[in-house]
Amino acid sequence: MNDATNGKDRVTIYVGDVHAAAHPTEVRTLLGSCIAVCLFDPKQCIGGMNHFLLPEGSHAADEDPTRFGVYAIDDLIGKLMMLGADRRRMVAKVFGGAHVxxxxxxxxxxxxxxxxxxxxxxxxxxxxxxxxxxxxxxxRIVVFSTCDGKARVKRLARSGMVERVARQHLSVPAEPPKFGDVTLF
Amino acid sequence: MNSRILIVDDSTTVRRMVNMTLTSAGYEVWEASNGAEAIESLEHQIPDLVITDVNMPEMDGLTFVRTARGNPRIPKIPILVLTTVNDPSFKEQGRLAGATGWLCKPFQPTKLCDAVRVVLARRTS
Structure with missing residues (x-):
């Protein structure tokens, strides 16, 4: 989901999504046992967030790789560097891992x-x-601001939200990423 | 003798994943964390194949490919690019720089091994 308020983009991400931005953006997500890693380059004011389900997957061809941390964090780093961030300056914030x-x-x-x-x-x-x-x-609901690296966290009352988290875990991202192509020249 | 592969990536985790994949497949592997380190390594030890990332500090992957291709002391070994960059214009830049192939992350271990096998077979045929 992507909308804009007061000149700042607002993006909601779900399991398996990775979002990086070089312009002011509020990236938000709802977390249960999943993790959101936020990375930020304070010099370039470029930041982003991912949302992964488990550390690693089974490498099956039909799996969405960025549902797994090992790919989701690497993908976030790559996207930030493509936007001009320098990994040597990047700092991190970590959220999630609740027992729901x-x-x-x-x-x-x-x-x-x-x-x-x-x-x-x-x-x-x-x-x-x-x-x-x-x-x-x-x-938790986490809101991360890509232009200054600030994050807000709201812990939620459990009733009702647990079902929402469960539905989210079953949801499929709008554009499910797949394992990469191979091109031989 | 097992084929030898140099992995060039600034991510410790990606290097470890690629290393494990290739070592399990029987290859001898060593690593460099950016293009400049890789050039230095290639001047002392020549592998059968190089696998390099694109976005790296010090020297990025495309500059590394151009530098390696322009260095008379480095033989024309195959260089595969393994990157999150999936932009066709970057792929074309990679081809023009002298890369042998372009693999997009996240990689599937079996596909990576298949690509390595094909490229090494081309070299020996």
């Missing part, structure tokens, strides 16, 4: 694996995590 949909807390549960993966990936890539709001039992 009846999930219990355990070290190998989806929320913990997601949080651990996001932190590990960003650390391996050398991105400083400036802020995070992860875990807990409540879904």
């Amino acid at each position: 949909l009846g999930m219990r807390e355990s070290d190998d549960g989806v929320p913990q694996r997601n949080v651990k993966f996001a932190r590990g990936f960003l650390q391996d890539e050398g991105f400083k995590i400036l802020a995070e709001d992860v875990g807990g039992y409540q879904p």
Whole structure:
């Protein structure tokens, strides 16, 4: 979903979406156990957000790769660099990983694996995590401003929102990304 | 002897994924984190194939391909570009720079191995 208010674009992203912008944009998403990683280049004022379901997938041809963190973060980095961001300046914020949909807390549960993966990936890539709001039992709405890197988080009362999160997890992005093409010259 | 492949990518995670994929397929692999590092590496050790990203600090992938092709000390080995960039004009720039092929991320391990096999077979035929 994409609309504009007060000269600032507003974009809502769903599971598997990745959005990067070089112009002022508010990117928002609703998270349960999923993770949203936000990356921002403070010099170029270029930022973006993704929304992934699980750390890694099975590489099946019909899977939407950016539903998985390993591709969703790499895709976000690539999109930001295409817009002129420098990865050496990028800083990160991480949100999500809540225990919703009846999930219990355990070290190998989806929320913990997601949080651990996001932190590990960003650390391996050398991105400083400036802020995070992860875990807990409540879904979150995250709004990230691409022009200044600020993020707002609203934790939601569980009733009603859990069903919304569940529906979202089953939804298909408007333009599902696929694994990349191969061209030999 | 196993074919040897140089992976050039500024992302530790992508390098690890590509490395694991190719090592599992039996290739000998080493890494560089940008184009400048790759050029330095190629002046000392020549692989059978290079796989490079496009967007990298220090020296980007297309500049790396042009530099490698213009360096008389570096043989004309195949160079595959592996990138999130899917713009046809960039692909054309890659072809003109001397790249052997263009693979878009996210990559499927089997497709990457297939492309590597085809390109290496072309080289030996």
